[in-house]
Amino acid sequence: MPAGGKPTVRSRRLGTALRRHREAAGLDQADGAEAIMKSVTKISRLESGQTSASALEVRTLLDRYGVADDDERTRLDEWARRSNERGWWIDFPETVSPDYADHITLESDATYIRTWEPVRIPGLLQTPDYAEAVIAIGPTVIAPERVAKRVEVRRERQRRIVEGGAHFTAIIWEPALTALPRQVRTAQLAHLLEAGQRQNITVQILPGAESVTAGMSGPFSAFSFGVEATVEAVTLENLANTTVVEAPTDLTLYVNVFDQLRSVALSPDKSAERLRQTLDDAPQRMDV
Numbered sequence: 597m598p599a600g601g602k603p604t605v606r607s608r609r610l611g612t613a614l615r616r617h618r619e620a621a622g623l624d625q626a627d628g629a630e631a632i633m634k635s636v637t638k639i640s641r642l643e644s645g646q647t648s649a650s651a652l653e654v655r656t657l658l659d660r661y662g663v664a665d666d667d668e669r670t671r672l673d674e675w676a677r678r679s680n681e682r683g684w685w686i687d688f689p690e691t692v693s694p695d696y697a698d699h700i701t702l703e704s705d706a707t708y709i710r711t712w713e714p715v716r717i718p719g720l721l722q723t724p725d726y727a728e729a730v731i732a733i734g735p736t737v738i739a740p741e742r743v744a745k746r747v748e749v750r751r752e753r754q755r756r757i758v759e760g761g762a763h764f765t766a767i768i769w770e771p772a773l774t775a776l777p778r779q780v781r782t783a784q785l786a787h788l789l790e791a792g793q794r795q796n797i798t799v800q801i802l803p804g805a806e807s808v809t810a811g812m813s814g815p816f817s818a819f820s821f822g823v824e825a826t827v828e829a830v831t832l833e834n835l836a837n838t839t840v841v842e843a844p845t846d847l848t849l850y851v852n853v854f855d856q857l858r859s860v861a862l863s864p865d866k867s868a869e870r871l872r873q874t875l876d877d878a879p880q881r882m883d884v
Contacts, residue, residue, distance in 0.1 A: 621661040693837070716772055722784070767854070768799070782875065809860045
């Protein structure tokens with residue numbers, strides 16, 4: 597069972613998938629309960645993520661629901677095995693809040709990650725010095741040792757894309773490039789340029805003049821978990837917390853916004869050119 601009976605991101609995703617397959621098969625919860633010889637309440641709690649399903653229960657339910665796709669069966673079997681798995685972020689209890697842990701869990705499980713960032717460089721692409729600078733100037737006073745812990749968490753998060761475990765696409769509004777803290781600007785721009793050359797990372801710059809398009813939405817990240825790049829979760833970050841969006845109708849809105857942003861943003865090649873130009877101009881700007 598998820599700790600304290602509270603659904604985890606993984607248990608919710610698994611439950612949603614099981615409910616979707618059951619409904620697609622035209623069956624009700626009683627049919628699922630009969631298949632695993634449990635109560636209807638058990639199926640209800642599985643589908644809401646309130647309790648975890650064992651790998652055997654998942655396989656049995658998928659058999660009953662007629663799900664034959666090997667990739668889907670493997671994916672849900674893995675989710676069942678990992679639903680209560682302790683992530684590395686558990687070692688940072690004072691730094692990683694429960695809602696931030698949800699965001700990191702999604703990152704660690706995702707095969708595709710898409711991020712829109714109009715104000716700052718995305719966390720997965722930040723240099724340690726940039727991360728330290730933006731954390732230190734946040735709205736709350738943080739002790740130096742706590743800042744260091746937050747930077748460490750950010751670096752651990754980056755392993756997912758550095759090691760090629762997920763495809764990452766970042767769209768960054770151009771003002772975020774020129775608003776970099778002066779002392780870290782050159783290194784951060786160079787890091788962005790280098791990151792965009794990796795096979796699994798795409799960096800696109802939304803020109804500063806596209807203010808109307810940039811104003812459609814605040815920052816968000818979208819996550820996909822299978823072979824296909826279908827968005828299954830979105831996270832929204834603000835000063836107080838991180839919110840996970842999972843309702844299909846809401847997800848569609850963010851997919852549409854991201855597609856509009858991407859259609860107006862510079863291509864990856866032209867974005868690299870813009871980054872080089874900004875990098876070349878950086879020394880002059882630092883003296884201003």
